[in-house]
Structures are given as C-alpha cells and as structure tokens.
Amino acid sequence: MTYAHEQLAADPHDRLGLRRGDDDWLRARWADPASRVLEVRGSRARPLDGRLVWTSPADAPDGLRLLLGEQDGAAWFAVVTEGRSARVEDGWLPLRGLLPALDDDVAVREAPLAFHALGMAEWLFATKFCPRCGGGLEPQKAGHELRCSRCGRSQFPRTDPAVIMVVTRGEPGAPDETCLLGRNAAWPEHRYSSLAGFCEPGESLEDAVRREVAEETGVVVGEVRYFGNQPWPMPASLMLGFHARAETETIEVDEHEIADARWFTREQMRAEAEAGSLVLPGGVSISRSLIEHWYGGPLPGQW
Template identity: 70%
Template sequence: MRASLASVSFPHVQLAANPHDRTGVHRSDDAWLDERWADPSSRVLVVSGTRIRPVDGRLQWLSPVEAPDGLRVLLGEQDGTTYFAVVVDPDEAPGEKAEWFGLRGILPHLADRGLDEAPLVFHAIGLAEWLFATRFCPRCGGTLEPRAAGHELVCTGCGKGQFPRTDPAVIMLVTTGEPGSEDERCLLGRQSSWPEGRYSTLAGFCEPGETLEDAVRREVDEEVGIRVGEVAYFGNQPWPLPASLMLGFVARAESTEIRVDEHEIEDACWFTRAQMKAGAEAGTLVLPGGVSISRSLVEHWYGGPLPGHW
C-alpha cells in the first residue's frame, strides 16, 4: 500500500523544517544592526561572490570580529542568535578559489550534517546570487547602492529601488493508469548532457500571465508531447540556483504517446513501480538526489524510499 503524503518525511521538506525569523523590521534599523554585529554570539557566514567554503565537511559560522570586510547582509534570528552573511569579492576571499563551492556542491553537507542550517544558507546564497546578477539599474543603467541590510538596491541616478526576485518554476510527476494499481505508470525524462541512466521529473519556468497549472500542461506538452488534464499541487522548495522557487505537482496524463522535443529532452519513458524498483536496484535507472523535490515526487508516487541517487 502506498504511504500517504502526511505520513512521510521528505528530504525537501526537512531542508525547510527549521526556518529562521527574518526580522525584516530591523533591516533599516542601523542602531539595532550595530548592536547585533557587536555581539560576539552573533554568527556570520562568508560568501565569496556566490560560493561558500566548507571546512572539514562543515560550514563555517564566524563571530563578527572574525569576519572579513564585505557587504553585511542580515539573515535574521534563530534560537536567540542573530545571523548575518558577509558577501566578499572572490578575489579578496580567504583561501584558494578551489575551496569555495556553489550551492550544488554544498547540498550534500546540508543533507548529511546541517539540515537546520539550510534555510539560512538558502537565504544567504539567494541574496548573493541576486546581488551578483543585479549590477546596474535596469531603468537608467545607473549605479546601485545596497540598502536594508542587503535586501534592496537603490539607483544613485534615478532613485529606483530594486528588490530580490524569485522565479517560479513548476516541476511535475506525470502519471497514467489506475491510481495505486500495478499498471499505473509515471513519466521521467532525461537531458542529453546527463550521464547514462539518469532520469528525472519534468520541469520548466512559469511564463508571464500563466497559471501554475497551465505551466505544467504547457511544459509537458512542449517537452514530451503528452496532453495533461488534472493537476494537483504537491509542495514547494526554495531553489536559489540562481533564483527559483520549485513548485511541485502531480499531473494526470490524457495521452501516452511520447514525442520528445530533442532540444531540452533527449529521452522520456513510462515506468511502472516494479520497473522503477528493478532499475534503481540494478543501477540502470539513476533517480534525482535525496534533497530535491523531484526525489520527493518520485518516492511519494512509488510509496517509499528507493535506492541510488545522483
């Protein structure tokens, strides 16, 4: 019998299970910020451009006095501790550049040792990615100055303010057949750049003026030629790579003939639960990583954990 969604603790949910208080009301309170920065119990994560350096498999949270000069970003408070990030130029970051990793390289450390850190790290990296990408005012091309503890950029020319952006992306598991039956199948696809045997759920960005459900239907039709009817919301996951919010859905197919676009998708296949289990155990089917909402979608449909991952 398949497990219910409520009875399963999915890794993508665990990554957001301990959110911090973002203390937005203090972002422009210079006196409060100075007081918290002067407190030796406050913790600081150093971000080199958009990268973080783990030491001995763990992320380093420094005291303010240990932190290098850079743009101070207020992350918020958690369990009585105030957290900051300091964003520094990669050329001025301590250590070798090879020691610094992007978020994809950090995810295994978060999953293995630091699930409680994940919301703080996602917040820090998301802002760092936005600061890196937003160099000039999009209205007049003027110089931007950071405000609100790193959460706003204001043009020195026209005065227009810029705020962090999040791009909604839909990610979906498409199914066909009698729900819960041995013959029910789910659809997985692969890109040509992936190693042999790697398959995942389909995904794509929501376009302007489009509902999330229609984005699911359009992306599935464009990528594999499958017509989708019912679309049910599953869950979401912040994914600052560089600035996405992954919105997960389970979609019911109204057609089954696959026609891959050969641009984004190289191959797509229908899998029964028995075929998925056999492939995962043999290593011929390599499923998404455990911390991704894609993995959660697959295991929710399958009804339990599966071996192997990216």
Template identity: 70%
Template sequence: MCVLTCEEPTASLPGVTYQHERLSANPHDRAGARRADDAWLEERWSDPETRVLVVSGTRVRPADGGLDWVAPADAPEGLRVLLGEHDGRAWFAVIVDAEVSKTAQGEWTPLRGLLPFLADDALAGAPLVFHALGLAEWLFVTRFCPRCGGPLSPRAAGHELACANGHVQFPRTDPAVIMIVTSGEPGAEDERCLLGRQAVWPAGRYSTLAGFCEPGETLEDAVRREVREESGVVVGDVEYFGNQPWPLPASLMLGFVGRAVSTAIEVDDHELEDARWFTRAEMRELAEAGTLLLPQGVSISRSLVEHWYGGPLPGQW
C-alpha cells in the first residue's frame, strides 16, 4: 500500500491509502465479552500498565502533542468505561462532570480540535479515542428512558443504559452519506466534480455534499436524494468508496462517488449558499492561489476529492 503522494492528477489511484484511513488504522479489541465481568475489570484496572483517558463531558486534555493517557492510580473518580485491549494492555476512559473542563477551557479540547494530530498520536490511535468520545457523547445526552421517562443508569462498562423498568438503551450511530458527484467522461480533461458551500463558512471554503440516511432508504438512494435536494443535480450510478467513524457527535460517514445525469444547479438556500462544478485544472489553480479551501486531510471528504482529482492538493480548512 502507498500513501497518497502523487503530484499530477491521474484518472484512478489503485492501491492508495488515503489520509482518512489513518483514523481507523490499528483498531483495538473491544473485549465485549468482558464488559460485565467485574472481577476481570477490577484486575485490569489494578494493573499499572493499563491506560485511562479522562473525559470531561465530551472534552479531553492534550499533552505533549498527543493525549493525556494516565495510569489508573492517577485517574480521578468517575464513570469507568472499558474501551478494550490493545498492544498487550487494557484501555479505559473515565468520564467526569462536564464542569471540570468548563473551569479550565484552554486545557480541554473537543474531538474536532484533536483531528489534525490524532492519527499520529504516539501512544494510542484514533479508534480508541473515537470509541471513548463517542460513548461519552451518548452518555452525556442520554439521561432519561425514551419509553417511560425514568432515569437511566450505566451498566456493561458504560456500553448500556437501563431504567428501573428494565428498558435498555444502546449507543447510537447514525449513518450519513458523503459523496463526490462527477460529470463527463471519467479521467477526461473536461470531467468535473460538484462541490458546495454553506453560508456560514469562510470565503473560498467548499466541500463534498453530505446528509443523513432516512428510515427505509438505501444508502445509494440517500446519495441521490441529498444531492438533488441540496443542488438540484440528478445522480444516476452510485459507487461505494469507503467509510469513516465520525463521532461528531454520533455518525458513520459512508463515502460514495455519484455520476450525474443532469448538470443544472438549483441550490437549496436552506442548506447551501452555493454549488459549483470544478474541472481538475480549475481546482488546482484555485487551490494553489488560496481561493479554494478544501476539507482537512484526515476527513473522508478530502479523500473523495483527491481520489477524483488523482493526487494531493494544497489548501485545506
């Protein structure tokens, strides 16, 4: 496998490892069968080699260019959440009150602020952090049973919530489609891709279109519906590209490449301010000039753009 380093655009990139894949590399054993094994959990917690990520609400504390993983003896009191096993040791998160981070904002960072360096964390990679913060977000917002309104209590090492009436809640992950839409002969000089921008973004920022899958809808139809709703462009063939966990707050981003069967743009002003077709030459010229800002390198959106373009591009959020 090679890292995406080519300088000139090419029509396809077989065997390429994209930047977003680094955030899912080297996953941990989630040890699901151990979540209700109190004796095993206590044994691993007492092991000084075990590492713990302290989470305040949904924020963590960076340290020395990485995250502040501590030994259990140095962890504060809070809800212990088993993340699993990795590199011969156990990994936990301890979730403490959100007020802890509010009193020292500069020391605590939400997940979005960690993304630029998360894949290069020397001690632990992104899958453990995504696991911890995804659960922390779910626990933070899920306080009462949706069936009876009763208070919920954690069990199964933080992976379940149950009320006094026996109703059990599990963590939510919402499927979202994200897509690059193309028009023209694949690989041809005049082939174009469709990008859009929201009104709240800084000038020059464009990205791939995206949206959530609705009940009873296939992923491919979600791609077609979202593109048509936001830009007016009709999509025909849809090809799966890849996926990326995105607990911001609770999504799984499913990437696709769609082929347009119409090119007229009619922007939905509610979601997009603008949508544009870009040729590869236009995209490169604008990115080099700094007037086109593309998604950050670790996002699957960036991978979709560079997959279509055929190589890396300057300029990112």
C-alpha cells in the first residue's frame, strides 16, 4: 500500500545544488521559455482554480529568484516578492492552506517543488539579520545562502526534526489492540491525531518519542520502531514517523497542549470515523499514514 505522504515525495526534483552559484547557467535557464516559475508573496502562494500557478520567466514578477531545480528537462524557479499584500482574502495562502491544491495526480508531482519553494520563502522571511553580529544579510547561491554584510558569516536554511508517533498497546493485530490518539487544546471537538513533538538538543529520536508521549499523556513507551518521514515546512520541520509500544495504559493529559487523549480499537476508530465523531488528519499527512497503517486500510473522513 502506498501512503499519501509517500506520494508527495515520490518524484523529487533534482535540486542542482552545484548550479546555484553558476550565474551564466542561471541566466540561460531564466531566458528559456520552458522554465517554470512560482510566485511566492512573503511566504504564501495563490492557487487558481484549485491549482498552483507556474508561469514562464517572461511572465514572472520581479523579486528574489530561487532555483528549485530541474524536473522533466525544465528548470523550476520561485520568485519571492514583497509579502505585505499577501492576504488570505485575496487568495494568498500559506502552505497548509495550499495542501488541497497538491492532492491530485498532476499536482502531486509539483508537491516537492512547492514544499521547497514555500519552505525557503519562510526561511527568508524569518531570517533578516545575522545571529552572530546583527548585520544585514545578502542572498547568495540562488537564494539558498544568506551572507552577513558585516562579519561575512553565512546562514543556511534550517530544518527542525520532529517526531510523530502512533502508540499502541495489546497484542499486535488482535481485535482488542488499541491505538492512542490525542486532541490538541486548540482544535475543535472530535478532531484527533497521532501525538507529535520536537526533538531536543542531545536527544535521540527514540527518546524524543518516549518523552513526548509521557509529557502529553502520561503513558510510558518502551519499544520504538521507525516508520517513515515527511518534509513539513510549516514553517521548517521534518516529521519523522514511528510506531511505539505502550507499557502502561492510564492516561493523564497535560491539559496544556493536549486537551484529551483516548485509546481506540480498530472497530471503534472505523465506527466513529464513519459517524463523524472522530475526525482524522488529512490524507497528505504522515499522521494519516501512520494511523491507516496501524488500522490496516483507508478510513473515512478527514480535516
């Protein structure tokens, strides 16, 4: 079974990292009408008729050019323009709002390019000054490096590792095996997901899984097995998925991040998802993949 989070990364573009400093090559590809360009205003893009709009360089606005790479023999770029006028009411959406535009057979091929573009734009939007001396930063290497005009120190895009896990208890595959899902305090009633959290400095990924589950629900986890990963530039995360086996059952939510957490059997999960009393994450997320992998197939409904 192929999961949606895998489809979004199934056809990655060649990022052409060695071409980022090749000004002659960049000029030639920008002059090529076959090259494709996505405008990103601030850190948002604007779909048209439910699809991202890629134009030729001749039709692209002025702005900071980012080389995304090559796909199907064409060069793909993003142009980052001023973000003050990027309003939701005018159709400019952050990456989370663009996910429906990346969920058909054609757009799935563009998803790695869009994730690259929006992730880079968010980094550029948030990184204005050198953290060492406070000097101004100047873009280099087709937007993938920022160099301080005062001390010369370079800054590069950062990705924060985050763990996301399905926690289970009971005999694997048995009818009474259960899966632990939680509801964030900011979410509406009935919306549940797998637990997640950021890895701390000096911490292994497996220990991060155990710590986050214990902090959020009070459940003690033993065995932790890797499942897969998904880039999630909202704004700058790499989601690392795991299966975790619980050693305790009692739930004590932290009442800060997590408002509620419950154990579900497969039958309970199916029945409540069908009834709408359990609303699971969208199909493109690794959380959905983790849950459906444990369940054994597709489930109805989504955020």
